[in-house]
Amino acid sequence: MNHRGSFGRRDTTPFSVVMVKVRRLGQRVLVATGAVAVLGSCATNAPQDTWQPKGPNAKMIDDLQQPVFAVAGIIGIIVSVVITYAMWRYRDRGQPIPEQTHGKPALEITLTVIPALILAVVGVFTFRVIFDLARTDDTELVINVTGQQWWWEYDYPVQNEWGITQPIISSGQLVMPAGTKVLLRETSRDVIHSYWIPALNGKRDAVPGRIHTLRLEADEPGIYAGQCTEFCGLSHANMRMEAVALSKEDFAKWIANQQAAYRAPAEGTLAKEGESVFLNQCVRCHQVDGLKRPDGTLAIAAPDENVWSGAAPNLTKLMTRNTFAGAMFDLLRDACRDDVWKAKSAEFGAKYLAGVDETCLNVNDLRAWLRNAPEVKPMYANPALLADTNGKYRGMPNLGLSESDIDKLVAYLLTLK
Amino acid sequence: MFKVGSKLFLGLTGFSTLTLVAYLVFVERLALGGVALSMVLAALVGLSAVIIMINDGDSEVQPRDAALVRASMWPLVTVAGFVLLVLGLVVAKVYFIFGIVVVLAALTEWLVQAWSESASDDAAHNESARRRLLHPIEFPVIATLGLGVVIFAFSRIMLAISKSAGAVAFIVLASLVLLVGAIFALRPALKTTLVSGICVVGAVGIVAGGIAGQGVGLRADLVEALEEGHYTHRECGEEKSKYFDKKAMKTLSLRTNPIAVVELRDGVLSAVMTGFNDPQKSVSVPRGNAVTFIFRNFDTAERRMVASLGTAMAVDTNTEGDKEGHSDTNETCTQLIPQGAEQALTIVYSKPSIAQEAPLTLTVPGVEGQAIEVVVP
Numbered sequence: 001m002n003h004r005g006s007f008g009r010r011d012t013t014p015f016s017v018v019m020v021k022v023r024r025l026g027q028r029v030l031v032a033t034g035a036v037a038v039l040g041s042c043a044t045n046a047p048q049d050t051w052q053p054k055g056p057n058a059k060m061i062d063d064l065q066q067p068v069f070a071v072a073g074i075i076g077i078i079v080s081v082v083i084t085y086a087m088w089r090y091r092d093r094g095q096p097i098p099e100q101t102h103g104k105p106a107l108e109i110t111l112t113v114i115p116a117l118i119l120a121v122v123g124v125f126t127f128r129v130i131f132d133l134a135r136t137d138d139t140e141l142v143i144n145v146t147g148q149q150w151w152w153e154y155d156y157p158v159q160n161e162w163g164i165t166q167p168i169i170s171s172g173q174l175v176m177p178a179g180t181k182v183l184l185r186e187t188s189r190d191v192i193h194s195y196w197i198p199a200l201n202g203k204r205d206a207v208p209g210r211i212h213t214l215r216l217e218a219d220e221p222g223i224y225a226g227q228c229t230e231f232c233g234l235s236h237a238n239m240r241m242e243a244v245a246l247s248k249e250d251f252a253k254w255i256a257n258q259q260a261a262y263r264a265p266a267e268g269t270l271a272k273e274g275e276s277v278f279l280n281q282c283v284r285c286h287q288v289d290g291l292k293r294p295d296g297t298l299a300i301a302a303p304d305e306n307v308w309s310g311a312a313p314n315l316t317k318l319m320t321r322n323t324f325a326g327a328m329f330d331l332l333r334d335a336c337r338d339d340v341w342k343a344k345s346a347e348f349g350a351k352y353l354a355g356v357d358e359t360c361l362n363v364n365d366l367r368a369w370l371r372n373a374p375e376v377k378p379m380y381a382n383p384a385l386l387a388d389t390n391g392k393y394r395g396m397p398n399l400g401l402s403e404s405d406i407d408k409l410v411a412y413l414l415t416l417k
Numbered sequence: 418m419f420k421v422g423s424k425l426f427l428g429l430t431g432f433s434t435l436t437l438v439a440y441l442v443f444v445e446r447l448a449l450g451g452v453a454l455s456m457v458l459a460a461l462v463g464l465s466a467v468i469i470m471i472n473d474g475d476s477e478v479q480p481r482d483a484a485l486v487r488a489s490m491w492p493l494v495t496v497a498g499f500v501l502l503v504l505g506l507v508v509a510k511v512y513f514i515f516g517i518v519v520v521l522a523a524l525t526e527w528l529v530q531a532w533s534e535s536a537s538d539d540a541a542h543n544e545s546a547r548r549r550l551l552h553p554i555e556f557p558v559i560a561t562l563g564l565g566v567v568i569f570a571f572s573r574i575m576l577a578i579s580k581s582a583g584a585v586a587f588i589v590l591a592s593l594v595l596l597v598g599a600i601f602a603l604r605p606a607l608k609t610t611l612v613s614g615i616c617v618v619g620a621v622g623i624v625a626g627g628i629a630g631q632g633v634g635l636r637a638d639l640v641e642a643l644e645e646g647h648y649t650h651r652e653c654g655e656e657k658s659k660y661f662d663k664k665a666m667k668t669l670s671l672r673t674n675p676i677a678v679v680e681l682r683d684g685v686l687s688a689v690m691t692g693f694n695d696p697q698k699s700v701s702v703p704r705g706n707a708v709t710f711i712f713r714n715f716d717t718a719e720r721r722m723v724a725s726l727g728t729a730m731a732v733d734t735n736t737e738g739d740k741e742g743h744s745d746t747n748e749t750c751t752q753l754i755p756q757g758a759e760q761a762l763t764i765v766y767s768k769p770s771i772a773q774e775a776p777l778t779l780t781v782p783g784v785e786g787q788a789i790e791v792v793v794p
Binding site for chain 1: 467470471540674675676690691692693696699700701703704705706707708710763765767768771772792794
């Protein structure tokens with residue numbers, strides 16, 4: 001007796017036609033996604049590859065995820081093959097529906113116990129790694145990390161054992177000593193962000209009002225790329241970061257330079273004129289430690305009055321960094337950048353500490369940024385649409401600088417080393 | 418083309434459209450309620466389209482037997498909901514939202530009852546169909562509302578009676594609940610009517626007590642504490658209030674993630690921070706960001722922590738009416754807390770340390786020579 005009933009008829013109602021089209025579209029999307037995933041795995045330049053750990057914390061995760069992935073993969077293949085076989089073997093060929101049975105305790109218990117055991121084993125190793133990654137008692141260096149739309153601020157609290165006798169504040173690139181247990185104390189000024197340097201550790205959310213910790217340790221000197229991984233607004237995709245690991249000797253040099261006093265440009269130079277432009281325009285948000293106004297008073301930036309998050313990158317020693325605008329742009333031209341990124345461990349420190357000079361400056365991107373920042377990095381910086389933020393910007397607005405002012409500013413910024 | 422089901426969903430869609438328009442026009446634009454009503458409308462449009470497309474699933478309407486139709490209170494409740502809804506447009510948003518809830522709930526009940534009455538010629542079967550559909554919704558909702566009323570009434574009682582009487586009342590009530598629960602568990606053969614009666618009497622007693630408590634109002638010390646709120650005097654020295662600042666909370670739910678835990682122990686003030694193995698004398702704080710300190714007092718005396726926030730310019734008017742500018746010291750503080758207690762203090766430092774005339778500090782009045790420096794880079 002055939003029990004196919006109405007399901008056996010070819011359904012030509014508008015609803016079923018739509019469903020068929022939706023199913024076809026879904027299949028195409030699935031195939032396209034698979035193709036993109038396969039092609040993506042062929043990338044040769046993948047600095048954010050989670051499968052290439054460069055430090056003990058990332059290695060711990062890798063040692064866990066490799067066998068788990070293997071076990072999950074084998075199980076996935078077995079399940080897929082069995083399902084595919086069952087679908088093909090018992091496909092609808094007009095045969096009567098077989099006798100329906102319910103319950104097979106032995107099989108059900110077995111199929112419950114085996115996954116439970118697998119998960120228990122995975123759980124034991126996972127918990128061990130989680131607790132190891134949460135350790136803070138062996139910290140050697142603490143760095144405060146604050147996220148905001150759409151850049152990261154790094155603040156090195158006073159730690160005399162590292163020669164940090166006054167707070168150092170930086171952005172874009174996190175500089176740390178290699179072979180050292182570094183603890184990041186993360187928070188956020190506006191929305192939730194997430195800090196992730198795949199080669200050095202997993203992700204950790206930066207949440208307003210809370211302090212979360214993340215261990216980082218790099219085996220070798222070098223630059224390790226990262227990306228904010230919690231959607232945080234318009235330019236989330238452009239909120240990048242780079243961790244720069246230096247040898248301990250080079251890190252000491254970096255510390256010393258960061259604490260060095262401000263050197264004002266020489267009188268009569270283009271850079272000196274740029275300092276005036278900076279004092280008139282940029283210092284409303286950006287702090288340069290040691291910069292003084294013509295009357296001799298310290299120039300104190302007031303980002304709390306102009307920016308929604310209450311902060312803008314501190315530009316003291318800007319040219320000791322290789323990036324700007326939340327690490328979206330390089331301060332170095334491509335050739336100079338490659339020279340630093342591809343340097344061998346022994347040579348890396350010297351090349352990085354050389355900073356950015358006029359010959360290596362990526363002047364095109366820097367000028368474009370100064371000319372009209374929201375045009376090159378999407379930000380809520382339209383003055384007509386700031387009612388919801390009490391007139392405060394999220395990101396850098398278009399300051400309407402003249403080309404002459406931009407020349408002066410570039411010359412001035414080059415002195416911040 | 419339009420059968421009963423299609424008409425029903427089209428009617429609901431129309432009603433949702435009107436509700437959304439009314440909400441957007443009279444209540445608030447771009448509010449969560451508007452989004453929710455938009456979602457309801459979108460869902461109803463989709464369902465209407467589907468039900469028209471499938472031709473009501475070829476359903477055939479049963480001729481309704483007048484004898485099977487029971488009296489229904491739902492038209493009345495629906496009208497009451499509409500009255501609330503219209504009232505809400507004039508008086509307050511809360512009535513409007515409550516009106517929508519009542520109208521939607523009453524319409525659902527009404528529709529399901531009407532549907533069930535035409536399901537078959539057997540009135541018992543029809544009622545059973547209605548129960549199967551609605552009881553899984555009705556029981557949890559009614560239970561939640563009932564519990565809410567009881568809890569709210571109990572809170573009114575506790576706020577009206579004195580602290581010591583409150584403790585006794587709580588113990589007595591909890592013991593009664595335990596005792597009655599134990600009897601119910603040990604005597605499963607008890608009549609349902611008896612069990613229900615006891616529960617109803619208990620609930621009615623608490624609600625009556627709550628009404629009485631609401632009538633009496635808050636006990637005197639709570640009223641006085643509200644009137645002498647911390648920010649009416651703002652001093653960070655000797656406490657002047659009689660109630661507000663006394664017996665502060667001894668524990669915090671905010672145990673994790675402060676920027677630092679400031680401890681006063683053996684006359685020494687120190688900051689304990691995750692990542693630093695030793696207590697610190699300075700804390701680095703991000704500028705322009707809300708940060709939370711926890712103050713723990715291990716001293717035998719009651720202590721408070723005071724945070725200096727730098728100076729700010731202020732303008733005074735002297736006796737001759739002239740305005741004079743002067744520099745004011747800003748500070749904020751925790752409440753006085755006894756030995757072993759702790760309190761949180763959340764602060765935003767807008768300006769960097771270099772903009773301050775004197776270092777930003779955390780201190781404890783009465784403990785000399787001890788301070789934690791707050792560094793704002």
